[in-house]
Amino acid sequence: MDMCHYCGYPMENIHRITLYKENEEVNELLCKECYVEWLESIKG
Numbered sequence: 001m002d003m004c005h006y007c008g009y010p011m012e013n014i015h016r017i018t019l020y021k022e023n024e025e026v027n028e029l030l031c032k033e034c035y036v037e038w039l040e041s042i043k044g
């Protein structure tokens with residue numbers, strides 16, 4: 001089972017996000033809670 005990139009907990013519902021690190025696209029997997037937090041963080 002996939003694990004959340006942030007909290008490390010195995011989740012059934014995974015959200016895929018794309019981060020930009022040093023001009024490279026990095027795909028990460030987040031659980032729902034971390035995904036919501038990430039969305040809030042990019043809103044500013």
Ligand SMILES: [Zn+2]
Binds near residue numbers: 004008009030033035
């Ligand atoms: Zn998480």
